[in-house]
Amino acid sequence: MRIFLFMVIGLCLFASDATLEIVKSADNRPGIALQDASTFGNDLVKQKFFKLIVGDLKVSAHFKVDSTYRYSEYESIVDPMLKSGDYLIRYRFREGSSQALFMDMRAYALPAADIIYERSYRVTNRARYPFLVHQAIIDFNDFLKMPSVAWMKRYVIFSEYTKPKHSDIVVADYTLTYRKTLVSGGLNIFPKWADRQQRGIYYTKIGRLRPILYYYNIYTGKQHKVASSDGMLVCSDVSRDGKRLLLTMAPNGQPDVYQYDTTSGLKQRLTFYPGIDVSANYIDGEKRIVFVSDRLGYPNIFASKIGSRAVEQIVFHGKNNNACSAHGKYIVYSSRESDNAFSSNTFNLYLISTQTDYIRRLTASGVNQFPKFSDDGESVIYIKHYASQSALGIIRLDYNEGFLFPLKGRRIQSIDW
Amino acid sequence: MKKSWIIAAIAAAMLMTGCSQKEPEVDMTKQTASQESVAEPITEADSVVGTIAGGEESSDISSLTENSRMAQIKELEAQAKKIYFDFDKYNIRPDQEPRVDYDANLFSSDTAKDLTIKVEGNCDEWGTDEYNYALGLKRARSVRDALTVRGIDKNRMVLISYGESNPVCTEHNRECWRKNRRVEFELLP
Numbered sequence: 001m002r003i004f005l006f007m008v009i010g011l012c013l014f015a016s017d018a019t020l021e022i023v024k025s026a027d028n029r030p031g032i033a034l035q036d037a038s039t040f041g042n043d044l045v046k047q048k049f050f051k052l053i054v055g056d057l058k059v060s061a062h063f064k065v066d067s068t069y070r071y072s073e074y075e076s077i078v079d080p081m082l083k084s085g086d087y088l089i090r091y092r093f094r095e096g097s098s099q100a101l102f103m104d105m106r107a108y109a110l111p112a113a114d115i116i117y118e119r120s121y122r123v124t125n126r127a128r129y130p131f132l133v134h135q136a137i138i139d140f141n142d143f144l145k146m147p148s149v150a151w152m153k154r155y156v157i158f159s160e161y162t163k164p165k166h167s168d169i170v171v172a173d174y175t176l177t178y179r180k181t182l183v184s185g186g187l188n189i190f191p192k193w194a195d196r197q198q199r200g201i202y203y204t205k206i207g208r209l210r211p212i213l214y215y216y217n218i219y220t221g222k223q224h225k226v227a228s229s230d231g232m233l234v235c236s237d238v239s240r241d242g243k244r245l246l247l248t249m250a251p252n253g254q255p256d257v258y259q260y261d262t263t264s265g266l267k268q269r270l271t272f273y274p275g276i277d278v279s280a281n282y283i284d285g286e287k288r289i290v291f292v293s294d295r296l297g298y299p300n301i302f303a304s305k306i307g308s309r310a311v312e313q314i315v316f317h318g319k320n321n322n323a324c325s326a327h328g329k330y331i332v333y334s335s336r337e338s339d340n341a342f343s344s345n346t347f348n349l350y351l352i353s354t355q356t357d358y359i360r361r362l363t364a365s366g367v368n369q370f371p372k373f374s375d376d377g378e379s380v381i382y383i384k385h386y387a388s389q390s391a392l393g394i395i396r397l398d399y400n401e402g403f404l405f406p407l408k409g410r411r412i413q414s415i416d417w
Numbered sequence: 418m419k420k421s422w423i424i425a426a427i428a429a430a431m432l433m434t435g436c437s438q439k440e441p442e443v444d445m446t447k448q449t450a451s452q453e454s455v456a457e458p459i460t461e462a463d464s465v466v467g468t469i470a471g472g473e474e475s476s477d478i479s480s481l482t483e484n485s486r487m488a489q490i491k492e493l494e495a496q497a498k499k500i501y502f503d504f505d506k507y508n509i510r511p512d513q514e515p516r517v518d519y520d521a522n523l524f525s526s527d528t529a530k531d532l533t534i535k536v537e538g539n540c541d542e543w544g545t546d547e548y549n550y551a552l553g554l555k556r557a558r559s560v561r562d563a564l565t566v567r568g569i570d571k572n573r574m575v576l577i578s579y580g581e582s583n584p585v586c587t588e589h590n591r592e593c594w595r596k597n598r599r600v601e602f603e604l605l606p
Contacts, residue, residue, distance in 0.1 A: 161582060164582065164583045164584060165579060165582055165583045166582075167582060187579070187582055189550075189580075189582070190547070206577065206579070209535065209575050209577070209605075210575070210577070211577070230575070230576060231554045231557070231558075231576040231577060231578060232550055232551060232554045232578055234547050234550070236547060248547055248551070250551075250554055250576075253554055253555070253557065253558035253561065253576040254558070255551040255554055255555070275555075276548065276551040276552065276555060278547040278548055278550075278551045279546060279547045279548065292547070292548050298505070299505075299548055320505070322546070322548040322549075323546040323547075323548060336543075345543060369546070370546060413580075413582065414546060
């Protein structure tokens, strides 16, 4: 009985540790095929819609997706050749009045070909079509009682370089397919969601003489100044209740981490090293912070308890670990695997836990930067750079799966999910 | 008799001259006033322009004098030497010291000594996120401290980091990255 209990507890512990890589021996996920019955759009547009639906289904990691593009009439009978999978999704994009766009989605259970699910969706502006797709996949996933993928509806906020000393703040869907510029003119950097409901953001505008931190309401477009500092000012994390911020400020040109109370306006200095201390994130119930520091002569990840000057080295691997993001007890960081000033470098992402010594490598090659946890901590978003183009990457930690969405000619400064 | 008349005439003339010397201001004023009053009628060149509604008026007359100073400032800025840094480093290399000396002399010259110096730190594309901006700032601070040691008032200088946002070279090669890891200056009146 004791042995049995140990086994159960052991299994529970391992199951809840995301730093352990999950290696599946068999793929038991339901197979799903798609059929396009759209009356809207040319072939190019239809391909875009199809790829987005396939992408959402794959990123959910709940299905074995057949990526073959097939066309069908919406009301035609199901082709017997398709009946080897578990579900067939037939969808139809159709034009509405003005700029409206409709999406009808029907699911058949195979091999019986019974209609088990049918919904219709609409957007008033067709530019918002990615949200049609995301909502449809979220609902179908819920209908099958799979773990929620409601995070697909959450916005991504990023800063994008437009020309030297100029960058815009842009809000986007999680695939960066839909985009809307919120702030432009001058250098606008390091956008960070101000609350879990995604009503507002903090961002830094580099003024003529000093950086200024603004709060910007994405629904009213109104903004107000929060703080300013000599040299550098970045909001690197926001507490879960939105009342405390972790700021990097540099009075006298010395970058250190500060905690800022949004209610009282009081600032508390948290790091004291005369080098570089940046990118602080709350960990362990927001009682501690993790941050990037060059106190060993190269950038690495450290932690300290809020209110204490004692600092603990968190990562004992890599030559140059210069960016991190945290969620609860988990920390994801970017590590430069080569130390070369004269040719391409490799940056990989790693996941660690404050509770264990395991390190899980999340990427295998290329330049992988700007890792950010999703709000639920189950996924990591990042930017992957190739020689001539970049891609947005998503890693589904619990499923050990990664996906890339191409970004054509965009230079991302910073991103938050 | 004749002689006495001549002397009297000279004395009278001197007296009159003396009197006239006391009144030139009054006379001149009167003369100017009378000249204006008798001059040709003046055409009001802005009689129509002056009736246009709207806010403050401006032309380049006010900026013409400032422009020459701004041109001088831009000339000084162009003369200033950029300070270059090693990969991932913010200490000033020995080979850059003469360039800092040159900049210190330039900024303490008569034409520059009243100007505020914006010390701008820049990085190559290899850093990420906040660390790169902090690296740019530490480079700017190193240069500020080096200039302070050379006699430039610390309070004249402001530091700012542009991270990797302000490349002077956008190709992906070592020569470009070397050019982008730099501190440069903007001079402000």
